Amino acid sequence: MFLYSFSCLTVLLILLIVFSQESKAQLSPGYYSTTCPNVAGIIKFVLVEAMQSAPQARIGPALLRLHFHDCFVRGCDGSLLLDDSPSIQSEKDAISNAQSARGFKVVDNMKAAVERSCPGVVSCADILAIAAEAAVSMGGGPSWNVQLGRRDRRIANATKANMRIPRGSDSLPVIISKFAVFGLTITDVVALSGAHTFGRGRCLIIRDRLYNFRGTGKPDPTLSLVRLKALRQTCSVNGAFANLDPITPNRFDNQYYTGLQNNKGLFSSDQQLFSRNMASSVALVNRFSNNQTAFFLNFVKSMIKMGNIMPLTGNMGEIRQNCRRVNQ
Ligand code: HEM
Missing domain, CATH: 1.10.520.10 (Peroxidase; domain 1)
Structure with missing residues (x-):
């Protein structure tokens, strides 16, 4: 009898510990509402x-x-x-x-x-x-x-x-597999790539797309001639950068996808999202290009999913005093 109650108690205790760890593992928007509200x-x-x-x-x-x-x-x-x-x-x-x-x-x-x-x-x-x-x-x-x-x-x-x-030269299957490691889907890949709606990339990274794609001695055939010409011009200066989204480079909107429909993606990783042999990502690019609200909704969903990747919670890790080094 004693042994039976003891083992029940042990099981209960283990369940309680597991449950409390799991509930600690939950992130929440109000986490700092009392400790650092602003x-x-x-x-x-x-x-x-x-x-x-x-x-x-x-x-x-x-x-x-x-x-x-x-x-x-x-x-x-x-x-x-x-x-x-x-x-x-x-x-x-x-x-x-x-x-x-x-x-x-x-x-x-x-x-x-x-x-x-x-x-x-x-x-x-x-x-x-x-x-x-x-x-x-x-x-x-x-x-x-x-x-x-x-x-x-x-x-x-x-x-x-x-x-x-992921790297700009990775093939789409490699990128998809790098996202899948964290439980992110093809929809997440396409939605999160929409972050390339603003910002720039170093010309150095796309040199092969402009002049010698995969050793062919020719530019990447999936790059539009207009964009190729513009990029060769922009990138003629050492250390130059090019806009990721040529249409509205400083604004977070859905024009990145319209650029892909017109073969204007900066990296091969961008342009492959609109390649003929990937029907599922092409459908998503078309959808996000036609409907900014759909892009925004999916982007937010995927950002929250990405932000939830294996967080340290509870007693794990620390609150660093200086982000550049661990606490003493
Ligand atoms: C899908 C796979 C991705 C690849 C292969 C990729 C690759 C790159 C590369 C090569 C650059 C330029 C870096 C440089 O010039 O040194 C870049 C820039 C950028 N990436 Fe990505 N990226 C990917 C996904 C993402 C995601 C998921 C986000 C955010 C949610 C993101 C946000 C950005 C931003 C905002 C910039 C511009 C940064 C700046 O202006 O300084 N990228 N990315």
Whole structure:
């Protein structure tokens, strides 16, 4: 009898522990409502300041991309923000981030401003998620309630960053499989690629598309002649950048998809979304090009899904004091 009650109690205890861990694993928009109610306002203020002081720096697109690159290594855990140290090999040096990922100084300013109001409460991972939403909505795109409550990881993983972050030259099946690792579908791939509605890319990355596509000695045949000519001109200067969306390069809207319908995608990864042998992604490109509301709704859904990738919650990780290094 005693043994029976004891084992029942043990099972109950295990269930309780599992349940409490699972409920802790839930992110929620109101996570900081009592501990740091104005966190989003503080972050937006720093973002506006940064946009005003350097309008050419495209800080909005840079921050949106940081959140993506953070989530796609081992979940949205702020690992991307860690600098090199004796125990950390920074993800900032990974192929897709080196000389490319930007906005770290602005994230530092956001963290410092948040720490002044609510010390030790808000994670760097959540700052990236809030900043991404602010960048999209201020760019003319949709706004949404950001899910919060992530904690920061105490390690980085440059090797996984190299393996998992998609590259502009990846084939669509490779990109789809890189998204599938995190439970993201083809709809998520097409909707999230819509982030390329603003911002720019380095010409260096598309040289082969302009002059020697896959060693053929010719440009990429899927690139429109008009865009090819314009890109060759823009990219004739060393160190130049080209707009991801040639139609409305600074605005978050659905024109990126219209560009794809007209063979104007900047990267081969963009243009492949409209390639004849991928009927499902072509249908999505057509839908988002015809209907901005449908794009915005899907983009928000996919951003929330991406933001939910393997967050650290409960007692895992920490709330970093400085986003560039782990707490002592
Ligand atoms: C689908 C696979 C994707 C690939 C292959 C890809 C690749 C790239 C590349 C190569 C660049 C230019 C980097 C440089 O010039 O150094 C870029 C820029 C950018 N990406 Fe992506 N990306 C993808 C998905 C995403 C997603 C999901 C987001 C966000 C949700 C995103 C947001 C951005 C933004 C905003 C920029 C412009 C950044 C700036 O102006 O500084 N990308 N991407």
